[in-house]
Amino acid sequence: MQWLTLPEPRSDVKLAFHDLPSAKTWLASQPQAQAMHMLTAIGSQIEAIEGSTLPPPLALELLNVLRSAAVPGQNAIESRYVRKALPMAAEDERSFDLAQKLWLRLGVAYLRLTPHFPPAGKCLPLQRAACAFRMAQYCHFLAARECPVLLDRLLFAVLDQAESAGVLRNALPDPDFRHLGEANIAGHLAWAFMLRLIDPYRLSAAQLTVANRAISRWRELNGFQLMPDDNPKAHSVDLAPLFGAPLPAGIPRWLDVRKVERKIDQRIEALLAGESPESLKLGRELSGAACIRLLRQLEDSLQPHAAKPSTEIGEIELSFGPEHAFSVLTGEALNSSSLEASGAALSHQRLALFGFDRVSAMPTSVKKLTVPSEKWTLVDGKAVRPQDSEGARRLSPCLIASLRKEQAMLGVLEGLHTSASGSLTADLKWYEGPIEAGRLMGTSAQQSKQPITPGFLMHDGDQYSLLVPATAGVRLNVVLGFQASSLSRLLPTEVLERGVDFVRYAVTWQ
Numbered sequence: 257m258q259w260l261t262l263p264e265p266r267s268d269v270k271l272a273f274h275d276l277p278s279a280k281t282w283l284a285s286q287p288q289a290q291a292m293h294m295l296t297a298i299g300s301q302i303e304a305i306e307g308s309t310l311p312p313p314l315a316l317e318l319l320n321v322l323r324s325a326a327v328p329g330q331n332a333i334e335s336r337y338v339r340k341a342l343p344m345a346a347e348d349e350r351s352f353d354l355a356q357k358l359w360l361r362l363g364v365a366y367l368r369l370t371p372h373f374p375p376a377g378k379c380l381p382l383q384r385a386a387c388a389f390r391m392a393q394y395c396h397f398l399a400a401r402e403c404p405v406l407l408d409r410l411l412f413a414v415l416d417q418a419e420s421a422g423v424l425r426n427a428l429p430d431p432d433f434r435h436l437g438e439a440n441i442a443g444h445l446a447w448a449f450m451l452r453l454i455d456p457y458r459l460s461a462a463q464l465t466v467a468n469r470a471i472s473r474w475r476e477l478n479g480f481q482l483m484p485d486d487n488p489k490a491h492s493v494d495l496a497p498l499f500g501a502p503l504p505a506g507i508p509r510w511l512d513v514r515k516v517e518r519k520i521d522q523r524i525e526a527l528l529a530g531e532s533p534e535s536l537k538l539g540r541e542l543s544g545a546a547c548i549r550l551l552r553q554l555e556d557s558l559q560p561h562a563a564k565p566s567t568e569i570g571e572i573e574l575s576f577g578p579e580h581a582f583s584v585l586t587g588e589a590l591n592s593s594s595l596e597a598s599g600a601a602l603s604h605q606r607l608a609l610f611g612f613d614r615v616s617a618m619p620t621s622v623k624k625l626t627v628p629s630e631k632w633t634l635v636d637g638k639a640v641r642p643q644d645s646e647g648a649r650r651l652s653p654c655l656i657a658s659l660r661k662e663q664a665m666l667g668v669l670e671g672l673h674t675s676a677s678g679s680l681t682a683d684l685k686w687y688e689g690p691i692e693a694g695r696l697m698g699t700s701a702q703q704s705k706q707p708i709t710p711g712f713l714m715h716d717g718d719q720y721s722l723l724v725p726a727t728a729g730v731r732l733n734v735v736l737g738f739q740a741s742s743l744s745r746l747l748p749t750e751v752l753e754r755g756v757d758f759v760r761y762a763v764t765w766q
Contacts, residue, residue: 259504260413262364265307269300274310279318283325291329292354298326299358306365312372316381319365323384326362327432330355330391337399339461341649342672342680344399356395363388363410370417379423379441386414386444387430393448397456397464400673402681405500408452412499415445415480416507424480436472446478447471449495449511454557457671458653458683460756462541463550469539470523470554477515480508490514493558513558520555524548545751572639572684573629574656574669576648577757578725581657582710583627585664585693591707629658639669643678652682653755655723666691666712666723668755687723690715696728697737711738713746713763721752723760730759735766 273279282301287293302322305315337344337352344352366385370378389410396403418424418441427438450471456464484492492510496503503509523536533547534540542550575584582590630647632639641647652672658665667686675681696709712723720743724730735747745766753760 260409262368265368266303267307269304269307271304271308271310272301273318275314276317276321279321283321291332292351295326295329295333295354295358298322298329299354299361302358302361302365306361306368312369316366316369319362319369320384323362323388324432326358330358334398337395339398339400339464339651341651342400342674343643343649343678344674352395352399352401356392356399356401359388359392359395360407363392367410367413367417375421375423378417378421379426380428382414382418382421382423383428383430383439383441383444386411386418386441386448387433387439389414390444390448394451394468397451398461400457402673402675403452404676408498408500411445411448412495412503412507414441416504418442418445419480419506419508440476442478442480443475446480446511447475449498450475450478450513450516452498453493454554455671457673458553459550460653463546465541466533466539466547466550467554469537470519470551471516473537474516474519477519479512481510481512482506482508484510485512491517491558517555517558520551524551527551546754549751549753568634568637570634572632572634572658572660574632574639574658575627575629576650576654576656576669578655578710578712578723579707580627580629581655581666581712582693583625584657584659585666585691585712587625589625590695590710637683639682639684640675641680650680651756655755655758656684668753668758670755687714688716692740692742694738694740696724696730697739713738713743714760720746720763720765721760722746722748722763723753723758726755726757726759728759730761732761 273282286297302319305318305322308315310318333351333355337348337355340348363385366381366388370381370385373381389407393403393407393411395401396407415424424442425440427440429438430436433439451468454467456467459467481492484490484494490512491514492512494509495511496509523538526536527533527544527548531544533542533544536547538547575581579590582588630641631645632641634640650669650672653668653670654672656667656669658667665686667684669682670685672680672682692713692715694711694713696711709725709728711728714721714723722730722738730736730748732748732750735745738744738746743765746763747766748761748763750762751759752762
């Protein structure tokens with residue numbers, strides 16, 4: 257594989273053991289209850305083995321022992337970096353870096369050993385390498401961090417070697433992941449590529465968990481092909497764009513996903529018929545309706561889409577959250593205290609200087625509402641906030657609003673992730689059609705005398721939807737009032753979309 261250069265092994269790390277008994281003794285002496293310390297020590301010894309002159313069979317056995325010891329620690333620290341607000345806090349960042357680097361280094365160590373074994377003997381190190389690279393990739397998806405091109409190419413390297421050795425579909429048990437049963441290399445690779453194809457950054461933590469679980473069960477239904485099937489019913493996805501350069505000859509570049517699509521369709525039909533997600537082995541994280549939305553989204557992501565490159569560039573001011581969106585769309589403060597609190601100190605200064613506590617009280621002033629916003633930059637159809645820019649930590653999908661060319665727009669910031677440079681990158685989806693901003697009446701939030709709750713009524717022909725804060729307390733099939741709207745009584749009938757701070761319902765009018 258002249259097209260792939262593996263990271264250089266370290267030669268400055270001292271090996272703490274020389275055989276299996278001494279390795280187990282060393283592991284027993286490590287701080288078992290301190291996951292970060294344990295994983296740091298294991299990662300160091302993986303590097304020591306990789307840079308050693310140990311016989312390949314012994315090196316393979318030692319890597320297997322370290323892998324088994326690392327899995328519990330990796331599971332223990334995972335929650336520290338899963339879909340945290342970005343940019344992540346330093347301690348969360350450290351947990352992510354440790355987790356993904358350990359899996360990456362472990363996979364590289366296995367891959368480096370592979371050439372030293374005969375074709376049949378390559379199956380174990382290649383299977384372990386495929387699993388490790390898939391896990392390193394999943395760490396990036398969980399943390400909403402950009403996945404490096406190196407990881408994609410390492411997966412292709414495993415595919416190339418396994419195909420050449422004839423072991424791509426040789427099944428092996430895995431004592432560290434017993435729930436997978438006997439797994440083959442093709443399954444791990446298909447699993448990794450499928451997750452890459454569905455744009456995991458657009459998924460919430462719960463959605464990603466369910467999607468990962470489903471794909472893991474369907475991983476071996478996919479087939480790798482040098483050429484796409486010419487059967488009209490076939491559906492093959494081109495993997496070459498993931499390589500980041502022209503794919504070397506001889507590597508299968510097509511993934512047949514027809515059987516997976518059939519599974520998705522079957523699950524959707526069963527959910528519509530009333531079966532629970534848990535009975536379909538999709539887990540408990542999402543409701544039946546949410547699972548249907550997710551499965552349809554997964555199926556859509558596997559379809560060919562005509563590229564729609566955006567040429568828009570320049571800065572954009574984004575206001576976040578339903579209340580600020582209401583102010584952008586109406587020019588009014590919904591709950592005035594929320595916009596005035598940040599200016600309290602300035603008001604005191606004005607009082608001392610001018611005798612007025614607000615500029616609007618001055619005879620020559622023009623009253624103008626200032627809505628908090630952040631400056632983002634549009635680049636190649638993406639919204640980017642550089643690492644050194646001011647702004648709050650963010651989670652997606654979240655509600656945004658912006659005033660562009662004197663037109664107020666309501667939308668969603670989605671697919672938020674951290675790029676390799678440390679900047680925040682996301683997609684902006686804008687709602688089309690007439691949008692009426694109003695006030696909700698009759699919700700649990702209103703009844704408990706909380707601040708006024710905003711809502712946004714959207715028109716699409718004779719269809720209506722209502723977007724409200726996630727905390728609004730709206731219930732399906734319960735009529736609610738809506739002030740400042742052409743429709744004053746609405747009946748939510750179905751959840752169409754859900755974000756971290758909003759829910760959008762299909763509604764009928766009463």
